[in-house]
Amino acid sequence: MAKVLLKDLTKRFGDVIAVDSLSIEVQDKEFLVLLGPSGCGKTTVLRCIAGLETPEQGEIYIGDKVVNDLDPKDRNVAMVFQSYALYPHMSVYSNLAFPLENAKLPEEEIKSRVQQVARLLKIEALLKRKPKQLSGGQQQRVALGRAIVREPQVFLMDEPLSNLDAKLRIYMRAELKKLQKEIGVTTIYVTHDQVEAMTMGDRVAILNEGILQQKGSPDDIYFHPSNVFVAGFIGSPPTNFFDCNLIEGVPCTLDTGEFRYPLPEHMAKIAEQCTSGVCVLGVRPQDVLVYRDAAGKKGLIRSKLEVTEPLGDKQILNLKVGDYLVKAVVDPDFRAEMGDDLWVKIPAKKAYLFDKKTGKALIA
Ligand SMILES: Nc1ncnc2c1ncn2[C@@H]1O[C@H](COP(=O)(O)OP(=O)(O)OP(=O)(O)O)[C@@H](O)[C@H]1O
Ligand SMILES: [Mg+2]
Structure with a gap:
């Protein structure tokens, strides 16, 4: 388990400043939501933390360690994307086992971890199926399972519920929140949906044009907006x-x-x-x-x-x-x-x- 600290993080793409001197501290076991309109830099922040983008400026700490120079695979973070990116030709079991086989874990341990995660996510009955034989919500749970099974220090989730229909999204919102508390892994969750942010986050950080506007509890940002943007965006x-x-x-x-x-x-x-x-x-x-x-x-x-x-x-x-x-x-x-x-x-x-x-x- 670990806290995450971003210090003065800046990422540019040509003339576009996608993330602008962003400083945020995420506590150990906290569920932090990054909220903001399309193009405000949310995905870029996650990709910088995961090591998939190199920032121009700033430090990224996971635990007490600066990870800027670490390879993505050495950062011990798991990212869940909007598109579930499951391997279509593999069974659910193999999808879940894949990251562990990659890490060369013993067969017995792989089996027991996959079973445990499948139980947690209530997908035990689906282990033999291929992704295309699953509903959207079930695929979503497998994608989450593949992240959880690695037992990472940090979860990075990029709009993981946006492909689900409205009813399932509301159901998964609560399930995911419960699950995060159960396994107690520090989570940074990206969404442009203010209801999702308010209902799921311990705290919410609002971004606009790469700049942090406000960070606080859902009540804080609703009742005490720090500027016109936040007051107009929330509610x-x-x-x-x-x-x-x-x-x-x-x-x-x-x-x-x-x-x-x-x-x-x-x-x-x-x-x-x-x-x-x-x-x-x-x-x-x-x-x-x-x-x-x-x-x-x-x-x-x-x-x-x-x-x-x-x-x-x-x-x-x-x-x-x-x-x-x-x-x-x-x-x-x-x-x-x-x-x-x-x-x-x-x-x-x-x-x-x-x-x-x-x-x-x-x-x-
Ligand atoms: N690889 C890239 N090359 C050039 N510009 C990029 C690249 N990735 C992102 N950008 C730009 O950086 C800015 C932030 O993009 P980002 O994907 O982080 O936004 P976002 O908040 O995740 O948006 P959305 O809600 O639409 O997913 C945007 O202006 C985007 O066009
Ligand atoms: Mg995005």
Whole structure:
């Protein structure tokens, strides 16, 4: 077992900086998810750790050892790819035994390790089959088995569930998380799916354009996004944003051009840190309150209902506030028609403030 430490890792492909001065520490036995949009450098990070790419700069530690100069086979890591890359002409048993035969382990030990892993992954009944006689989920488990059987110090998983159908993916999500805890191997798991990241990771590291945006527990990155990118990337539907000018006064007010948002004292203090004077106000659709009439309520913003998206247990309202489209999640029994005038409230306790110039969260 081992921790993994990346120090200032940089990898370029020609003009493209795929990974930009990335520093991350992954604790022993931790399940760390690397999350980010397509092309942000996730696979490149894994390939650098596995030794399949040579970084221009930075150190990679596995345990207490710098492994930059070690061959991939000497790093004791196992990588699971999106395409399972099973050997089609070999049985499941031979697929699992292959890495051990390569390592020239005694026959008896190979047999017992394969059996043990097959039991763990519940694929004992499939050992004689060829990969093409397996379902996607079963192939996935064999691919995992082939990684586990080597008893590596570190698992590197590159979107291993993305080829599965939605139902199986949800099932495998929980299975994989359970399995990782059972065998206790430090795991770096790559995905662009925020739900997968949030549900599986002990911690999540969010990358954009090769740069680390934030690293924290799922709750941390959801409730305390460090910048506009993270607030927009985590959560569904994405956070609503409003660009606004800060108007000093009592109370201090944000002017979005479409509406004014007076700030309570604690937020005014936070907003004062915005040296550029231009802020971004953010609020999650789940936190937007919607009313049919304004009677007796304060701080409401007039909107027009454009479209409703029913989802069974809830519905998403698409509301126009001037040029802004505001999404709000409401109960399924909220009745309103397209074109209705509705009133929106952004609760100050749930609102986020960012500096428009730097994108960074303004916090107390
Ligand atoms: N071998 C290569 N040659 C040139 N450019 C590359 C190479 N591999 C990756 N890149 C570029 O580096 C950047 C990061 O690629 P990477 O594959 O790491 O992204 P990713 O986050 O894994 O994306 P995805 O979610 O689509 O798999 C991209 O701009 C990509 O085009
Ligand atoms: Mg990738």
